[in-house]
Amino acid sequence: xxxxxxxxxxxLIIFASCIQxxxxxxxxxxxxxxxxxxxxxxxxxxxxxxxxxxxxxxxLEFVVTSDLHFTSHDVVSIYPMTEAVQxxxxxxxxxxxxxxxxxxxxxxxxxxxxREDDYHLLQQKLVRVREAGIPIILVPGNHDFxxxxxxxxxxxxxxxxxxxxxxxxxxxxxxxxxGIRILSMDDCSQNKDYYGEFSxxxxxxxxxxxxxxxxSDEFLLFLSHHNVLPGGExxxxxxxxxxxxxxxxxxxxxxxxxxxxxxxxxQEIMRYGGLYEIVSATPLASPHYFGLLSLYEDIVEYHxxxxxxxxxxxxxxxGDAAGNSAGFDFGPVLExxxxxxxxxxxxxxxxADLSGFDLRExxxxxxxxxxxxxxxxxGEIALKRDEIMGNPYYDDFIEAFSDLNYGPWMKQxxxxxxxxxxTLRISRH
Numbered sequence: 001x002x003x004x005x006x007x008x009x010x011x012l013i014i015f016a017s018c019i020q021x022x023x024x025x026x027x028x029x030x031x032x033x034x035x036x037x038x039x040x041x042x043x044x045x046x047x048x049x050x051x052x053x054x055x056x057x058x059x060l061e062f063v064v065t066s067d068l069h070f071t072s073h074d075v076v077s078i079y080p081m082t083e084a085v086q087x088x089x090x091x092x093x094x095x096x097x098x099x100x101x102x103x104x105x106x107x108x109x110x111x112x113x114x115r116e117d118d119y120h121l122l123q124q125k126l127v128r129v130r131e132a133g134i135p136i137i138l139v140p141g142n143h144d145f146x147x148x149x150x151x152x153x154x155x156x157x158x159x160x161x162x163x164x165x166x167x168x169x170x171x172x173x174x175x176x177x178x179g180i181r182i183l184s185m186d187d188c189s190q191n192k193d194y195y196g197e198f199s200x201x202x203x204x205x206x207x208x209x210x211x212x213x214x215x216s217d218e219f220l221l222f223l224s225h226h227n228v229l230p231g232g233e234x235x236x237x238x239x240x241x242x243x244x245x246x247x248x249x250x251x252x253x254x255x256x257x258x259x260x261x262x263x264x265x266x267q268e269i270m271r272y273g274g275l276y277e278i279v280s281a282t283p284l285a286s287p288h289y290f291g292l293l294s295l296y297e298d299i300v301e302y303h304x305x306x307x308x309x310x311x312x313x314x315x316x317x318x319g320d321a322a323g324n325s326a327g328f329d330f331g332p333v334l335e336x337x338x339x340x341x342x343x344x345x346x347x348x349x350x351x352a353d354l355s356g357f358d359l360r361e362x363x364x365x366x367x368x369x370x371x372x373x374x375x376x377x378x379g380e381i382a383l384k385r386d387e388i389m390g391n392p393y394y395d396d397f398i399e400a401f402s403d404l405n406y407g408p409w410m411k412q413x414x415x416x417x418x419x420x421x422x423t424l425r426i427s428r429h
Contacts, residue, residue, distance in 0.1 A: 055425075056297025059179055063096050064291040064302075066107035066225070066262025067282035069143060070122045075112060079284040080336040082112075087328045089125055091307060092283060092290065097132045102177060104129055105293075107262040107280055108141025108188075108225030110153075119156045126160055136160045139184050140171055141225040141263065142194055167205040170198075174209050180295060181213040185224045187242050196226025196242040196263075203250065210254035219295060219428050222251060222259040229259075229270040229277045232381065232417035240264055248272050257426060258300060260293070267304060267379035267421040276426055278302055286337060287378060295428075302424040304379065309334060345373065352400045361393065368397045372410055379421025385414050 069077075070085055081088060096104055104126075111118040126136055138161055144153045154171050161184075166173040171186040183206060187196035198206075213220045222228070226242045228251065240263055244250075251259065252275050259277040267281040267289050281289040288307040293300070309330040349369060354362045368391055375384040388394065401407035 055299030055301065058294055058296050060102040060177060060295040061099075062103050062105050062293040062295075063099065063101045064105045064107070064260055064278070064280055064293050065092070065283055066139075066260075066280035067109040067141070067265055067284070068106065068122075069109055069112040069282065069284060071112040071115075071118050072121050073112075073115070073118070077284075079282075080333055080340060081284045081288075084328070084330060084333045085284065086121075086125075087330070088283060088307070089122070090328075091309070093125055093129055095307075096129055096134065100132070101134060101292075103135040103137055103175075103182075105137045105182075105223065105260065106139065107223055107260055108139045109143040109262065109282075110138060110141065111144055114144045114152060116152055119152050123156050123160060130160065135162060135175070137175055137182060137184055137223065139223045139225050139262075140186050140188050142188050142196075145188050165209065167202050169201045169205075172202055172205065176218070179217075179219060180221060181209065181216075181218040182221045183209055183223060185222065187224045187226050195239060196224065198242065198244050198247070203244065203247075207250075207254055210256070214255050219300070220254065220256050222256045224259065224261045226263050227261045227270075227277065227279055229272050229275070231264065231268050231270055231279065232413040232415075248275060251275055257428070266376070268417075269302075269379075269419045269421050269424050271419055276424060278424060279421075281379070283307060286341065289379075298428060300424075300426050300428055304422045345370070348404070348406070351404055353403055354400055357396065357400075361396065364391075364393045365397045365400055368393055369401070372397075372414075376413065381413060381417040382420045385417065389414055 068085070068089065069079075069082065070089060071082070072086065075082060077083075111122060129136055138153075138157045140153045140157075157171065157173075161173070162175065163173040164176045164181075167186070170189045173184050175182040175184065185198065185206070186202070187198055190197040190199050190202075210220055224242060227238075227240045228242055228248055230238055230241050252273060257274060257276065259275070260280065261277060262280045262282075264279055265282040265285060266279070268279040270277045270279070278291065278293075280291055281287075283290055288309075289304045290307070291302055291304050293302045349366055352365070352369070354365060357365065368388065371384065372381075372388055375381050375388070391397070398407040398411050401410065
């Protein structure tokens, strides 16, 4: 029953995208609705790296994504965009190449089932990024271990990634760049199932890497697929959270300030004392987020971006490793996505207990549900919480969905989500 409820919750989060909320920005908002840029715009922004911000000169920039679930096969999926995942991947990688970050970080579930033909085709696409001089840092996810094929991840990661050091007992490895050490942690090898966990040997390797980073005054960035911290709706023992119970205390002791992960398919940022975690959403689902992480002299800054599907783009043809271009129109896929989004929301609303309310009250409760789902989908619960919980129909709204379990879940999310999921700015130390 719990797994069924979690699936329904995931569907709700994904299918909230049909709601068009007004964009209400403030001075701290870095959300970009249309990340596509001209060559001149990208070049100008790269030139501005020398200027920096109040945090000093920008030293490094990383593009961050997770849960691509790349496949060359026809699969049953809750995401209409899965049928265009190859074209979506091309669109995303074209943007990465034009942006020229210091590295591309992919936080697991890079393939949908760990099949060798999927790894091979994804590698052919990622090679274009390497050939453009952009390092790639892969993290293994549970789907990359599909059918027990963890050895395939190891094979292709070694061909795509440049290791500084590696853990002998897992597929964890480290990458060093000026001023930073990145730990790509394998939390899947230990159990080879849905749950994340590290062996004691892997944790000792982590501590050894952390000591070297501290001695070298390097910023230590921790990557995993499963989450380090529980989110707004999670218990500490959630299936999303890595099972090592001491991990969230161990990492700050090792000097880790920031973790990047995925697995949940939704965009969140969590905090535990001085430890922060960014959970990247899947680009397959609306709003099709990925992230930009910037390392400055004094601060670390992150903000989300959205893939721009407008018009027909130049993509690699399916299965064509040579890179011959073919136009692809995402319009029909996006229309199907919007249709399913609307259909799912209407289905859930139809099951709410709205008996005893007049038409005006029913309309108010329905709008509140839509506002909540849109905020959850966009990673804006923390920004919209006071508005939603201060609504005079809030108690009726929670009660109307209580028999579906969504009422308690929505209440828990609203009460426990502390930070916006789109933006983060922290000191390096």
